[in-house]
Amino acid sequence: MNTFLFRKFTPLAALLGLGITACQPDLEDDFKPNKGSADFSRYIAVGNSLTAGFSDGGLYLEGQVNSYPNILATQFRTAGGGEFNQPLFTEAQRNGSGYLSLTGFTSAGTPTTANVTTNLAVRSLNPTLYTRYEGRVDNLGVPGIRLSDIHTAGYGSTQGNAYFERITPATTATQTYFQRVKAEAATATFFSNWLGNNDILGYATTGGVGGIITRTDTFTLKNNRIVNVLTTNGAKGIVATIPDVTNIPFFTTVRVADIRARFKAANPALDVYIQTTGTAGAQVVRLATDADLLTLPSSAVIGTATTGSPFPVGAGVGTGVGQSNPVPNQFVLDATEQTNVRTATTAFNTAITNKANEKGLAIFDSNAFFARVATSGITTNGVTNTASFISGNLFSLDGVHPTPRGYAVIANEMIRAINSKYNASVPTVNPNDYRGVRFPQ
Amino acid sequence: MNLKSLLLAGGALLSGTAASAGGYQVTLAGQKNNGMGGVGVGLSLDQAAMFYNPGALAMVKDRGVQVGVNLTLARNAFVAEGSNQQRELRNSYTTPLNFYAGFGPAEGKFRAGIAVYTPFGSKLQYANGWEGRTSLTDIDLKSVFVQPTVSYAITDQLSVGAGLVVLAYGAVNLQRDIALPDSYGHVELDGKADTKFGFNAGIFFKPSDKLSLGINYRSKIDAVVKDGDVTFSGIPASFSSRFQATKFNATLPLIATTSVGLGIMPNEKLTIGFDASLAQWSKYRVLRFDFDQQVNGSTVSESKRAYQDALTFRLGGQYKLTEGLTVRAGGAYDQTPVQDGFVTPETPDNDRISGTVGASYSFGKFGVDLSAQYVGIQKRTQTQNELINNATTDRIAGTYKTNIVIPGIGLNYAF
Known part of the structure; x- marks a missing residue:
């Protein structure tokens, strides 16, 4: 480039330099922290x-x-x-x-x-x-x-x-x-x-x-x-x-529906049974429904063998004595x-x-x-x-x-x-x- | 700077930042046009007519070769919703290149030529650890179109032209972080586009010395990436079974644009151009990646785009000060194709307002063109509620503002 061109284009180049410096946008002023009417000092x-x-x-x-x-x-x-x-x-x-x-x-x-x-x-x-x-x-x-x-x-x-x-x-x-x-x-x-x-x-x-x-x-x-x-x-x-x-x-992690599916996969006759508190505080055994919530610690217990019961914990075929090994009451949050x-x-x-x-x-x-x-x-x-x-x-x-x-x-x-x-x-x-x-x- | 070193510089990176025309479309095809707000459809300035309106090529007085290179300097600020911390890009630049050679008989009605330009591209590198890292950390889109062109003057007033558009080179590199429960991994998608064809056609009408009109249509080309490479890094052994993909396929629409242009030449020294374009962005509905094996439980990743067709208006002029020196100025208003709730980090878009200046000096057959553009992408805020309402929570809520400065230089030689 000869000096003539340089002279002609210097203002343009200067303008360009200015443009580049001014180019970085700044949003910080739009988002300044402010305590409003609160006082956070202690x-x-x-x-x-x-x-x-x-x-x-x-x-x-x-x-x-x-x-x-x-x-x-x-x-x-x-x-x-x-x-x-x-x-x-x-x-x-x-x-x-x-x-x-x-x-x-x-x-x-x-x-x-x-x-x-x-x-x-x-x-x-x-x-x-x-x-x-x-x-x-x-x-x-x-x-x-x-x-x-x-x-x-x-x-x-x-x-x-x-x-x-x-x-x-x-x-x-x-x-x-x-x-x-x-x-x-x-x-x-x-x-x-x-x-x-x-x-x-x-x-x-x-x-x-x-x-x-x-x-x-x-x-x-x-x-x-x-x-x-x-x-x-x-x-x-x-x-x-x-x-x-x-x-x-x-x-919400241990679900009756999942346990039931697990039991039925092992034996279609099985279902999930729970112990729960009935009227006047009596302990009753009943078939679990999807509305019953089982606690997280129950997962360590359900499905394990119990001495003297043919059923693993939670499994059974009926509510009668000896027909199930219900999930203990402290693991079940029932509808009531x-x-x-x-x-x-x-x-x-x-x-x-x-x-x-x-x-x-x-x-x-x-x-x-x-x-x-x-x-x-x-x-x-x-x-x-x-x-x-x-x-x-x-x-x-x-x-x-x-x-x-x-x-x-x-x-x-x-x-x-x-x-x-x-x-x-x-x-x-x-x-x-x-x-x-x-x-x- | 001679032609050789210019070519070397330009060849370093054949790509462009989304400088204008919304989305990832770039309109930096001619250095004279760049100084005039990007007008050109209704003008017959120089060989760059092959891009702006092939119909006008037959009306370009000179035959010649020209090359141009632009330096795009994009600066971005982002603040996530609720945050006060500004994130800025790891600054990078791109150098979109254009090259034209036009031939034909001196007094004949035919003109033929070849054009090389980069109409789509984008390169952004976000700050390390920024809030949107799981959407995007880096993007580099490149495309090079090669366009053999013919133009024919049916009468002294009317000419037509068309070019075969070849997507000669297309490359995509997308990177993002992967959120794991207690750490971040990283994935890089890198692929080349298949060679594809489209066309660019136009009609140019010049009823008098003082008035010209043009219409131009550039067709859509789908950039199809097949068997691109997927590379994971930083994935701990406990999660590696969930990130097994090695190849991906994707398609990115390089959309069609229809433009009309008007040229007014009140006297021999002054030329004023006005262009209006419609970019058919509504073809860009989703960005979908298909993987050969699962990525975190799925072999498909789909992200909504739902772009809308967008209009661009350009106004620019040039004035011949002396026999050698011509000065230019112009501006453009560019509607964003991106709706509220759909803004993604790969195109932190909004309506754009740009101003340009330019100058040329010619030494007989040889000429130099300089141009500079300032593109202000308007501040854009999208809220988390907008993302939730549009089921687009794969991106990030916050405020973006981007400015781009693009100096450019071109050299031309007329036969």
Whole structure:
């Protein structure tokens, strides 16, 4: 190119250079985080195992790190949120209480699991106690706690709940959960409250045999009290409803229809029989129907041989004495028991929702959400997740508690509810950055 | 820069980013046209008429050879729904090339020629670990069309022309991550398209020195990939039995386009062109891959596209400043074929508005053409609810914005 051309085209080339630099589009200003009318400077989380980050039948470091309160706190930090301390197990004791890990599958495709027993944080076996955590705690999630337990003195003692014991200061060893929440709420500006699951869960997971459902009046009273104490100082927050547990893999994985097909393949005369609670508490044996829910632990029992019975567990030819080897009652949630569970869930959720509305709080309707997940799954950034055991990504190996992916999805739903209620723009996370069930390496 | 080095540079990558005309269609066929908003159907500027309207070739004064190369620089920003984190492409560029040679008797009514151009293509490399990684991480679509062309002037005012369009080279490389319960694997689909034929025909009418009209039709060609290679990586042993495919078949429609054009020459120095095109994108319903063995439980993967026919309007002009120097400017408005809820990362599309400038300098028989385009693909947001409602949740909800800058240079030599 000669100089004449160069001179002629220099302005064009300069324009071009400008064009290229200005070319990169920028969308960040469109999505600036914003706290709206909420104040995230001190966030505390009140709740049970779900709040603690319990997963795979145990509480361990990875689950704690991926708890929904920790995800929320991390996201709140983009909108003025402060420090958030969890009672984490140390790296050396990272396996905490121990938990289930997937070891493989049987030739029939049934998953096999084993307990992780190394690097535990167990400091006493009888009673079971865990390494204490001294220091500020913002995640007050206590696995196993029922709403009905919040006023129980000594719940944080060595004779009480081991998870509450490890975070209860020695100087106030008899402090109730309510008193602890009250003390922390004094300086909190934002809270989440998700209690009440265990007021039904114990009854449901034992097939209506062990555990009782908390009375609705008791539930309502204690729910009102804890929300009152959380909002006394003007803190804003979010509460969550209780999901209908009959949608979770603990009750949907082992199906009567599948067991029946298995028995009939072996011998067409066989069918599935269960033990259940009849009128006036009498134990009756009857033919199982597809409406009966079998619990996840029943899979280890059904089909096994029993000394003195010609039938494997669950199989039979009739209801008469000696005609069957019924599935024991504690593995079966029958129609009546399911109704009890649903009635209580609805009543408790009414109490939770009414109180939240009275206080103008955000609500994460986890019952509606998990019902939707059970029906149609949830796709996260192109990845399909369902309520199925193991393959669904959302539920951990205990069939009740979420995986890190499940907790991330919950955190996102809560963020949406918070954003909507407080006119905030807290960013959500990419749930696909959080794992589903861990497979054997 | 001489012709040889230009050819070498262009030969490095015969491909194009979706620069214009929506979807993965590229209209960078002539360097003069590129400076004028891409008009050309109603004009008889130079040998590139073989692409824009073969009917106009017989009316092109000169016979000659010309070659052009463009550098497409696409810059994209993406924010996933609910997120505040902006993702940007791993920046890449493509260099779509065009080549034309026109022959014929100096005063005769016949013209013949050969054209080589790249009307479809796309190359995008998304950020590592971006939210849409299971839809797409990388795409590289290339096509090279070769078109022997004849044109005949029936009268001094009316000429017709047609070309046999040969899909001489087509290649597709698609990569995405595979979501496993506790990790990600990766799959790469790589294949070459079969050689296929189509046609490009046009009529050119020039009732006076001041007015010309043209109509052009380019037929659809299905790019058919047979026995492309499937390569999995990063799949742990526990899942490898679910990812066994080694070969795939797929078909991508390279759609038909009908255009009409108008040329106005108020005086000898000024030429103004206006084009309107209809791209028949509605042929692109689904993107389907058939695998020889199963991929995560299925031997077929289908993803909805449901594109719609789209219109493009172009306006441009050139002015002959001096005997040697001609300057150009233009713009285009380009409707997207992609409906709400159907936007995919391979074409993060929306309506496009582009502005162009250009200039030529001729030294007698030899000439240089420069062009520059700025294409703004409008900001596009699609929500997860739209994806759910359209059963298109295999892609991602969020906001895309893309800008493309395309400088280009052409050399021509008239016999």
